Amino acid sequence: MTGPAILLLLAGLGAIAWVSARARALRLQTAARETGRRDAVHSLPGYHGWYVALWTLIPAGIFLAVWANVSPGLVTQAVLADPAAQSLPADAFSRSAILGEARAIATGLQTGAFNPASQALVEPYAQATSTYGVAGAALALILAFAGGAYAFTRIRPDFRARTRVERLVMTTLLVASLLAIVTTLGIVASLLWESFRFFSMVNPLDFLFGLKWSPQSAAMGYGNDDAFGAVPLFWGTIFIGAIIAMIVAIPLGLMSAIYLTQYATPTVRKWMKPTLEMLAGVPTVVYGYFAALTIAPALRDFAVMIGIHGASSESALAAGLVMGVMIIPFVSSMADDSIAAVPQSMRDGSLAMGATTSETITRVLIPAALPGVVGGVLLAVSRAIGETMIVVMAAGLAANLTLNPFASVTTVTTQIVQLLTGDQEFDSAKTLAAFALGLVLFVVTLLLNIVALRVVKKYREAYE
Amino acid sequence: MSLLSQAISDPEYPMSRPTRLPTDWKSDVMRKRIARRYAAERRFRLLGMGAVLLSAAFLAFLLVTMMGNGLRGFTRTEIALKVDFPASPLLLDPATITDEALSQANLPMVTGAVAKKALGGDADVLLSPTAWISIRDAIKADPKILGRTETIRVPASTAIDLAAKSKGSPEAEAEVARLKQLGVLSTGFNWNFLTASDGTDPTQVGIWGAFKGSLLTMLVTLVLSFPVGVATALYLEEYAPKAWWTDIIEVSINNLAAVPSIIFGLLGLSIFLNFLHLPRSAALIGGMTLALMTMPVIVIAGRNAIKSVPPSIRDAALGIGASPVQVVFQHVLPLALPGILTGTIIGMARALGETAPLLMIGMRAFIATPPGGITDPATVLPVQIFLWSDEVSKGFVEKTSAAIIVLLIFLLAMNGLAIYLRNKFETRW
Numbered sequence: 089m090t091g092p093a094i095l096l097l098l099a100g101l102g103a104i105a106w107v108s109a110r111a112r113a114l115r116l117q118t119a120a121r122e123t124g125r126r127d128a129v130h131s132l133p134g135y136h137g138w139y140v141a142l143w144t145l146i147p148a149g150i151f152l153a154v155w156a157n158v159s160p161g162l163v164t165q166a167v168l169a170d171p172a173a174q175s176l177p178a179d180a181f182s183r184s185a186i187l188g189e190a191r192a193i194a195t196g197l198q199t200g201a202f203n204p205a206s207q208a209l210v211e212p213y214a215q216a217t218s219t220y221g222v223a224g225a226a227l228a229l230i231l232a233f234a235g236g237a238y239a240f241t242r243i244r245p246d247f248r249a250r251t252r253v254e255r256l257v258m259t260t261l262l263v264a265s266l267l268a269i270v271t272t273l274g275i276v277a278s279l280l281w282e283s284f285r286f287f288s289m290v291n292p293l294d295f296l297f298g299l300k301w302s303p304q305s306a307a308m309g310y311g312n313d314d315a316f317g318a319v320p321l322f323w324g325t326i327f328i329g330a331i332i333a334m335i336v337a338i339p340l341g342l343m344s345a346i347y348l349t350q351y352a353t354p355t356v357r358k359w360m361k362p363t364l365e366m367l368a369g370v371p372t373v374v375y376g377y378f379a380a381l382t383i384a385p386a387l388r389d390f391a392v393m394i395g396i397h398g399a400s401s402e403s404a405l406a407a408g409l410v411m412g413v414m415i416i417p418f419v420s421s422m423a424d425d426s427i428a429a430v431p432q433s434m435r436d437g438s439l440a441m442g443a444t445t446s447e448t449i450t451r452v453l454i455p456a457a458l459p460g461v462v463g464g465v466l467l468a469v470s471r472a473i474g475e476t477m478i479v480v481m482a483a484g485l486a487a488n489l490t491l492n493p494f495a496s497v498t499t500v501t502t503q504i505v506q507l508l509t510g511d512q513e514f515d516s517a518k519t520l521a522a523f524a525l526g527l528v529l530f531v532v533t534l535l536l537n538i539v540a541l542r543v544v545k546k547y548r549e550a551y552e
Numbered sequence: 553m554s555l556l557s558q559a560i561s562d563p564e565y566p567m568s569r570p571t572r573l574p575t576d577w578k579s580d581v582m583r584k585r586i587a588r589r590y591a592a593e594r595r596f597r598l599l600g601m602g603a604v605l606l607s608a609a610f611l612a613f614l615l616v617t618m619m620g621n622g623l624r625g626f627t628r629t630e631i632a633l634k635v636d637f638p639a640s641p642l643l644l645d646p647a648t649i650t651d652e653a654l655s656q657a658n659l660p661m662v663t664g665a666v667a668k669k670a671l672g673g674d675a676d677v678l679l680s681p682t683a684w685i686s687i688r689d690a691i692k693a694d695p696k697i698l699g700r701t702e703t704i705r706v707p708a709s710t711a712i713d714l715a716a717k718s719k720g721s722p723e724a725e726a727e728v729a730r731l732k733q734l735g736v737l738s739t740g741f742n743w744n745f746l747t748a749s750d751g752t753d754p755t756q757v758g759i760w761g762a763f764k765g766s767l768l769t770m771l772v773t774l775v776l777s778f779p780v781g782v783a784t785a786l787y788l789e790e791y792a793p794k795a796w797w798t799d800i801i802e803v804s805i806n807n808l809a810a811v812p813s814i815i816f817g818l819l820g821l822s823i824f825l826n827f828l829h830l831p832r833s834a835a836l837i838g839g840m841t842l843a844l845m846t847m848p849v850i851v852i853a854g855r856n857a858i859k860s861v862p863p864s865i866r867d868a869a870l871g872i873g874a875s876p877v878q879v880v881f882q883h884v885l886p887l888a889l890p891g892i893l894t895g896t897i898i899g900m901a902r903a904l905g906e907t908a909p910l911l912m913i914g915m916r917a918f919i920a921t922p923p924g925g926i927t928d929p930a931t932v933l934p935v936q937i938f939l940w941s942d943e944v945s946k947g948f949v950e951k952t953s954a955a956i957i958v959l960l961i962f963l964l965a966m967n968g969l970a971i972y973l974r975n976k977f978e979t980r981w
Contacts, residue, residue, distance in 0.1 A: 254877040258791065264783035265792070265801050268851070271844050272804040275815060278822035340603045347600025362971075363608050369967060370614070371905025373934040374956050377941045378614050381621075381949070413610050444589055446596035467810070474812025476908035477934075481941060501814050505911055508821065526818045530811065537810045 091156075094225050098148055098232060105144040105236045110137030113243050120245035131250035139249040142256060143239035148232035155224040166216035167209060279530055282523030289517045290316045295524060301487035301498075303507060303518045316521055318528070320487040324497035328408040328483060329472035332493060336412025337472075338465060341419025346449055348420075349427055368417040376481030379410040384482055391494040398495050402484030405493040411478050415468045422467065426460020426544070427453055431551055459547035466540035470533040476501040500525045618953050618960070625954025628742040628755065629716040630705040631678065631731065633663075634670045635687065637698045641665060649695045659684040663706070671734070678727060680707040680755035682744075705740065710754045710947035717950075745954060749920050750936065754947025757940070759955050761922040765835055765915075765930030766904060772839020772926055773846055773903050778896055780843075781850030782885075785892070788851070789858040790880050809848035816845050817912025825913060833914040833929040841913060842903040849902065853895020857888040890977030897970040901963050907934040933959045 113136035117129045164187060190209035194217060243249075287295070298317015344364060348357050384406035391399035430453050438448040454461070484496030485506060507522040576582060642662045663684040671678065683706035690697060690704050708716070715724035716737060731737045748758025784805070792798040820841035824830045830837050861884050869879040910916075915935050923930035931939070933955060940952040 250875065254875060257877050257881075261783045261787035261791065264780045265787040267780055268784060268801055268804045268808060268848070271808060271819075271847075274823055275811065275819045278819055279815075282822060340607055343600045343603030344607055347597070347604050351597055351600055352604075360604055360608065363611065364604070367607060367611055369901065369905075369963060370611075371907070371934055371959060371963065373905070373907040373937050373941075374614075374618070374960070377937065377952060377956065378617065380941065382617055413607070416607050444593040446593045447589070449596070470810065471812075474814065476812070476814045477938065480908075481938070501812070501908070504814055504818070505908065508818075508912055509916060523818060523822070526815055530815050533810065533812055534807060537807065541806075 094152065094228060098145060098152075098228065101229075101232050101236070102141045102145045105240070106137040106141040109140035109240055109243060110134055112240070113137070113245075113249070116243065117245050129245045130248050135250040135253050136243050136247070138253045140236055140239040140243070142253065144232045144236035147235045148228045151231050152224070152228050155228070159220045159224055163213070163216045163220050166219070167212045170209070170212040170216075275530065279523055279527040282520050283527045286517060286520035286524045289520070290524075295521075299489060301503070303503075303521055316517065318500075318525065320489045321498060321500050321503055321525070322528075323489055324404065324483070324487070325473050325499040325501075327491075327493075327497055328404050328411065328479060328499060329475065330469045332405060332408025333412035333415055333472045334465065334469065336409055337415040337419050337468060340412075341416045341468075342423050342461065344416065345420040345423035345427065349424055350445060350449060350453075364420060365417050367413060370414070372414065372475060372477040373481070375410050375414055376477040376479075379406045379478055379482035383410055387494065396492070396494050398490075398492055400484065400486075400494065400496040402482060402496045403494045404483060404497045407479050407483040408493070410482065411472055411475055414475070414478070415472055418468045418471060419464055422464025423457070423461050426457040426464065426547070429460065429548060429551060430456045459543050463540040463544035463547070466536050466543070470536035470540070473499075474501065474529060474533050476505060480505050500529050504529075615960075618956050620953075621950050622953030622955075622957040624717050625950035625952075625957075626742055626745060627717070627739050628744070629708040629713045630738050630740050631671070631708050631712075632703050632736040632738065633667060633679075633683075633687075633706050634701060634703050635666050636669075636701040638700070642698070649691060654688050654691065659688055663687055671731070671736070678709055678712050678731070680709050680713075681753050682751075682756040683707055705738065707744070707755050708737075710945060713755060714946060745951070749922050750918060750931065750939070751920060754943075754945055754951055757948075757951055759933065759936065759958055761919060762931050762933045762936035762955070763958070764922045765838075765919075766932040768835035768923060768926050768930060769838040769842065769910075769932055770900060770904060772836055773842045774896075774900060776840060776843035777846040777850055777899070781847045781896070782854055782892060784847070784851045785854030785858055786880055786885065789855050790884065791876070805848050805851050808844070809852060813845060813906055814908040814912065816841050817909030819844070820909060820913045831927045831929075833917050833919070833931075834927045835923060835930045835932075836926040837913050838910050838915055838930070838932065839926070841909050842906060845906070845909065846896075846899040846903045849899035850892070850896050853898070854888070854892045857891025857895065858884060860891065861887045887979070890973055894970045894974045897966050897973070901966040901970075904966070905934055905959065905963060907938055910935050911938070933962075 110133045113131075113133040117133065120128050167187065167190070186206045186209065189206035190213045193206070193210045194213040295316050295318055297319060299319050300315065300317045301320050302315050348361055348364075352360065380402070384401055384403055387403055387406050387409075388399050388401050391403075434452055434456060435448055438452040439445070443451070479499045479502045483499060483502060485498050485502065486496045487498050487503075488495055490497065504522045504525050507518055507525075577586075640662055642657055642659075660681075663679065667679050667683075686706040687704055690702065707713075711720055711724040712728060712731070714720040715728045716739070719725075720728070728737065744756065745758045747760050748756060749761025751757040784801075788798065788802065788805075792801070820837055824837045824840060825832060830840075865883050865887065866879050869883045870876075874882070910932060915931050916939060917929060917931065918939075919929050919931050937952055937955050937959065940948045940955065
């Protein structure tokens with residue numbers, strides 16, 4: 089019997105269980121009410137229905153999940169016990185190859201056998217598969233009936249079916265919320281584990297403070313000693329994400345927020361705010377393509393025109409400019425929030441003393457909102473340094489340690505993509521280096537976020 | 553007598569403090585000073601307006617550039633090819649046209665020969681490598697044309713296509729001029745772009761494969777992240793006791809929302825691929841990875857929506873005897889659902905545009921057939937854009953931009969839907 093058929097059958101059984109249990113609970117409760125004992129009825133009939141249906145489905149479902157993992161092993165054992173398997177070669181590799189071929193033929197994935205030995209095993213394989221399939225289905229059905237019957241006998245007017253069902257609902261909700269912790273642990277564990285393997289090959293100090301990044305030469309066998317110095321990557325990341333992008337995003341974002349909250353008419357605000365937010369909704373791959381196709385060549389021509397040497401068609405400036413534009417709405421909405429949080433009385437006081445609007449903004453609102461703005465900028469930086477596609481497409485791969493914005497630099501995220509999208513051997517330092525870079529990125533963005541949120545929170549409390 | 557009137561009645565009082573005359577606002581100094589302050593005010597205001605306009609101008613520039621490049625990607629240059637079927641070296645019996653017979657008829661070669669005859673010289677290079685497909689489809693649609701001469705429109709090669717639409721190489725421009733004189737050039741809507749998948753030649757590629765991959769991936773993401781996200785939001789907002797472990801849950805969710813997307817790609821690579829050995833490049837793992845990214849967004853939006861349901865609703869339901877689970881599932885959740893859905897759509901839109909984590913789990917392979925299910929190798933729209941942007945052939949520029957237009961239209965539609973939902977169902981309590 090096939091998997092979907094069993095699941096369908098179980099679903100049908102569950103529905104029948106629900107309907108019949110509900111009907112029985114309804115009858116019992118009507119009878120109980122007629123005898124005048126209203127207080128003897130605890131749960132609504134629907135809860136009894138759910139109680140029995142869950143008892144029908146859950147044990148059988150758990151059994152099927154376990155069976156799906158166990159039965160292939162049992163089938164293989166049964167096949168190996170067959171007389172036709174006595175002639176199999178002893179070494180594990182060719183044995184499993186023959187078994188695999190037999191399995192493919194038995195399940196219809198393959199029509200003819202290359203190896204006559206596997207042809208002989210097809211018949212036992214099909215037989216064992218169907219035997220264990222039928223056995224599993226039968227056991228699942230028995231469990232479903234047993235569970236359902238047990239629950240069915242418990243239906244009584246005063247049985248607390250609702251409490252039981254609700255307990256399961258609560259457990260489900262709790263398990264769902266624990267998934268967030270599991271994901272975080274998964275990230276930390278996988279990054280730590282792979283980085284640990286990397287640092288067993290490369291000295292962590294060489295990695296963190298080395299000035300030369302050339303994983304290709306390490307892969308070609310020149311040794312790992314001075315090929316994994318990540319400082320040029322860190323510098324490229326900071327140069328693009330924390331310097332160039334912020335030079336674009338902070339003034340534009342802050343001034344946009346000020347104009348839209350303090351000066352603009354409601355109509356302008358209503359239209360311009362979503363327009364600016366669209367900048368954050370454009371996928372990063374589109375920004376990357378735009379930077380590589382339009383901005384970078386224009387900047388290179390400009391650099392050549394004003395006579396700068398070493399201008400590259402993939403420049404830090406192109407990536408940084410476009411990334412800055414992407415970050416504008418982020419800075420602007422954080423600034424918006426923190427300016428709005430400044431008490432109205434401070435603004436009124438300043439205006440009443442005769443200050444103009446701009447004087448009020450620059451001397452009262454901004455200083456008062458500064459911690460919030462700084463927190464917002466930190467969050468923006470953490471987003472900018474974790475951004476991948478723009479730098480992959482526009483910043484280049486050359487690990488230069490340069491101050492020239494027209495030169496090509498590379499970033500942590502670019503290198504992660506670069507290291508992991510070639511041919512992968514999972515034991516080489518080259519591949520594992522990506523996880524070490526990922527760990528650094530994760531830790532830095534995490535710290536930035538913690539600091540930023542703390543700054544913002546502290547400042548909010550000061551005015552509340 | 554009060555102090556004040558005492559002071560006023562005291563003739564000595566004004567003399568006891570330094571005199572301060574009322575400010576003469578009409579004086580030259582003050583006028584200049586006020587003019588300066590007002591000028592500063594105007595400058596500041598213009599600066600703000602400039603910042604807004606500059607940002608908007610950048611957006612407009614981006615969209616216009618993409619439109620300018622991309623709209624051409626939806627059209628293709630076609631050459632009207634006069635095919636004299638009886639005289640062609642094509643060995644096909646009109647009575648028995650099957651797929652097999654067509655595939656054995658060596659149509660690509662025949663097409664080349666026919667083109668040389670009809671257009672002269674090396675005309676077979678003027679046609680797209682997929683030109684024979686148009687002829688095959690024409691034969692399939694009406695086998696009777698095999699007995700006569702028929703004019704069939706076939707796609708032109710990339711060089712001709714570029715030269716006809718904008719600027720191509722001098723040779724191609726010359727050929728286009730010659731073809732125009734023959735009167736065989738025309739421009740048609742490129743249906744192939746919407747129905748085909750990735751390919752090696754710009755004239756034959758389409759986005760259907762990537763689009764289907766995106767749909768399957770989004771389906772997996774939605775099915776996984778929505779129930780878990782809503783359940784988490786309900787638990788944290790309605791039931792969670794104040795304890796150290798609920799704090800940990802909260803901190804992890806807030807952190808996950810801020811973790812760079814590429815880190816999720818590393819997680820998917822090391823856990824889903826290397827540890828669980830799930831099928832590589834499949835929509836299944838793509839969806840699982842994006843679901844981990846989308847879930848915190850749904851949780852945060854869901855919690856805000858649940859928080860905005862007033863406590864009086866809960867109190868009223870509890871007051872007439874509902875259990876806490878009944879209160880939440882029969883009253884709070886339905887009221888919070890529009891807000892949760894808005895957040896979900898925004899999270900899904902972000903996931904739809906995401907590229908980096910999918911590169912990590914191998915969804916950048918060249919895949920020329922649309923995926924049949926969630927375990928088949930697939931690619932998605934943003935990754936397809938990334939792959940095409942790397943192509944050297946110039947014909948891919950307009951295809952990349954056209955794919956970007958399709959992606960942007962979908963994102964716009966999703967965000968529009970979210971805004972519509974928010975406006976329609978937003979309740980002020």
